[in-house]
Amino acid sequence: MTSLLLESLQQYPAEALSPTLVALQEAQKILPPPHPVWLISTSVWQQLRSGVIPLWQAACDRWQEVPPNAADFRALALEMTHELPPLDVGELETIFAACHHFWQQQGGESHLVLTTYLWQEAVDLPWGLGRGTVLHHPSLPLCHQALEAAFAALVEAKNLYTYWQQGWDFCRLKVVILLYPLSTIVASGWWTGSDPTFQAIASGVTLPHHGIPLPPRGIELTPAEEQYLQQACRGSASHLWVWHRSQTQVWWGQCLPEPLPLAPLPQAVERTLIAEGLPAAPGQAIAPALVVTDPCAPAAVAGQILVSKSIPPHWLPLVSAAVGVICEQGGLTSHGAILARELGRPAVVGVVNATQQISSGMTLFLDGHRGSIYQLPPEPLPVVATPSPQTPSLPTVKRLPLQVMVNVSQVSALRVLRSLPCDGIGLLRSELMLLAFLDHRHPCHWLEHGEAEELRDRWVQHLCEFMRAIAPRPLFYRTLDLRPADYRQLLGGHQFEPATDWGLRGVSRYPHCPELFHLELSALAIAHRLEACPLRIILPFVRSVSEVVYCQKALAQHGLTAKAGVELWVMAEVPAVLFLLSDLANLGVAGITIGTNDLTQLLLGIDRETTLPDFNEDHPAVKKAIAQLIQQAKAHHLRCHLCGEAPARYPHWLPWLIDLGIDGISVGPEVVTQVLDQF
Structure with a gap:
C-alpha cells in the first residue's frame, strides 16, 4: 500500500x-x-x-x-x-x-x-x-x-x-x-x-x-x-x-500548461469555404483541426476542433476539452449535437466526408451559427472560441401560460442554471450524467468489482449539485436509459450490453439488472433526504403497464413515493404509450413527458445519426401523435410536458402547444431566452 x-x-x-x-x-x-x-x-x-x-x-x-x-x-x-x-x-x-x-x-x-x-x-x-x-x-x-x-x-x-x-x-x-x-x-x-x-x-x-x-x-x-x-x-x-x-x-x-488564448475574432482574415453542414450548436471557433477516425479517441484535444464521423456519448470528455466539433453523421438531435449545445461548444454535423476533406493540423474557422467551415492560412493563429451567448438573468420572470424548464446532464451547465429564468430542470439525462464520473467503465463493471458504494457516492454528489443549483424549483430526473450501442464502448460494456440495440432500452432493463436500478434509487433517496428540492422521477422508454408496476414497487422500497413528496412520471416516447394513458392514470402516475427525439425516430423510422431534413419533429404524423398525447393526458387528469428543441426551432410550435393545453416544455439552456422572447 x-x-x-x-x-x-x-x-x-x-x-x-x-x-x-x-x-x-x-x-x-x-x-x-x-x-x-x-x-x-x-x-x-x-x-x-x-x-x-x-x-x-x-x-x-x-x-x-x-x-x-x-x-x-x-x-x-x-x-x-x-x-x-x-x-x-x-x-x-x-x-x-x-x-x-x-x-x-x-x-x-x-x-x-x-x-x-x-x-x-x-x-x-x-x-x-x-x-x-x-x-x-x-x-x-x-x-x-x-x-x-x-x-x-x-x-x-x-x-x-x-x-x-x-x-x-x-x-x-x-x-x-x-x-x-x-x-x-x-x-x-x-x-x-x-x-x-x-x-x-x-x-x-x-x-x-x-x-x-x-x-x-x-x-x-x-x-x-x-x-x-x-x-x-x-x-x-x-x-x-x-x-x-x-x-x-x-x-x-x-x-x-496549455494556453488557450481568448481574443476577438480576426475580421480581415483570408478564408476558404471547404464544407457545410447542419448548424447543431451556435458559436464560432478558430483552432487547429484534430481528425479522429480511431474508435479509441485521444485525450489531448484541448484547444483543437474535433473532427470525426460521429460523437458517441462516451466521448463526453473530448467534447468538453475541444473548442469545437465537426461530425460527418448526425442530425440536430444526435448525441454529439446535444452534448455540444449543453457544453457550449460550436458544432456542425452532417458534413459529408469531413474526415477526408479535413486533415489534422489544418487551421479552421468553424461557424456554428451558419453551419460553415472555412480553412484559414497556415500562419500561426491564436486558438479562439466564442461559445453561444449565455442567457442573462432577468429581473423578473413573466407569468406565462406554461412552465419553461431546461434539459441538462453536466454539472458545467450549473454556472448558467443558477441565474436562468426557468421553472426548474425538466429533464436530467442520467445516462449522460454518469459518463462524467464512470471513468470510462460500465456501471455494472463497478458493481462486479465490489465498488457499488463508491459509485453511489459519486452519483449522490452529482445529484446534490443539481438539486442545490435549482432549488426550490423542481428537478425532473429521468432514470437510466442505457442505450447498448453507447455503453458497449465502455470498459466491460461488451460483457453487460446485449448485441441488439433496441431490446433492453429504458425500464425493460431494470428487472435484468436490479442491482444497478436499486443502486440508482438508493442514490436518489439519499439526495432527496439531503437536499430540499422537489423531486420528480421520470421512467424512460415505457412500453407496458407491468414495467411501471415493477418500478413503483422498487421506488416504494426506497421511500420514493408520493407520501414522501416524490412524483412519478413516464416518458411518452414509444408510440405504444398512446394506448396506455388510462392504465397509467389508474396506477397513480402524476404526468407524462413527451420526448420528441425518440418519438420522431420511432414514428418515422429514422435514427439520430441520419440527416433527413424532411423527417423531423414538424412532420404531420409526429404532431398528430403529440396532440393526441396532450389531449388524452388532460382527459385522464395527467400533467403533460414536452421535452425537445422544437419549440425553439419552429416558431409556430409554442402557440400550437399552448392552444392544446400543455403544462410545460423543457429545452436546452442556450435557447431559454429565445423561447421566453416569443411571449
Missing part, C-alpha cells in the same frame, strides 16, 4: 517541478493566496507506477510488430488498473484537519480543489490528460477516493492511446496533484496571452478545468486588481492561469 505524502508548494524544490508549477510557485510568492496549497509528492506516483511499467513496456514491444487497436488499449488499461496498489491516507488526515481549520476561519461553504499536473523531461504535457476536480462539502473519504481516481485516470485507455500516439515515454512520466481548500468565493476566471483578458464566471467555485469558460457575467475585476495579477505573473504570460476572487482580494489559483 502506498502512503500519500503531501508537501507545501512554496517549500517544494523548483527543480523538481514542471515549468507551469514553477511559474505558479513564483506568482504565489508575490501574490500569496489566502489558503494553503499542497502538492502530492512525485514520489507517490513513482511508487504507484512500479507495477504497471513492465506491462507498458511489454505492450510497446508487441505493438512494434502489430499496431494496437482500441481493444488493446482497453485491455491494457484494465490490467494496469488492477496493478495499481491502494493508497493509504498517509498525511491526508493531517492536511484535511488543516483544511477544516481554514474553512472554519473563513466561514461560508467548503470546497476542495484537486488538479493533476503531468510533465516529462521539464516539458509540460497537455492538462487535458489530467483530472480537475472540485469537491463540494468534502469529507476525508471523498477526498481519498478522488485522489485514487486521479491516479487511476492516468492509465485510462484514452490516455494510454495518447501517450503511444504522441511518442511520450510513460516510464518517465512525472505527476503531482495540486490540492487546496476554498471557502465561498465571488468568482473564478481565466487569464492568458500577452493581451490579458479577464473573464468572470458565475458565482461559486465551479472551475474551468476543461474547455472554454463562459462569457463575463455579473462580476468584473477592477483595473487595480487586473494590474495586480499581471505583475504577479510577469514573464509567464504564455501560460493559462486560473484566478479566484473573494469579497476582499483576488489571487492566482492555478497555472496550466
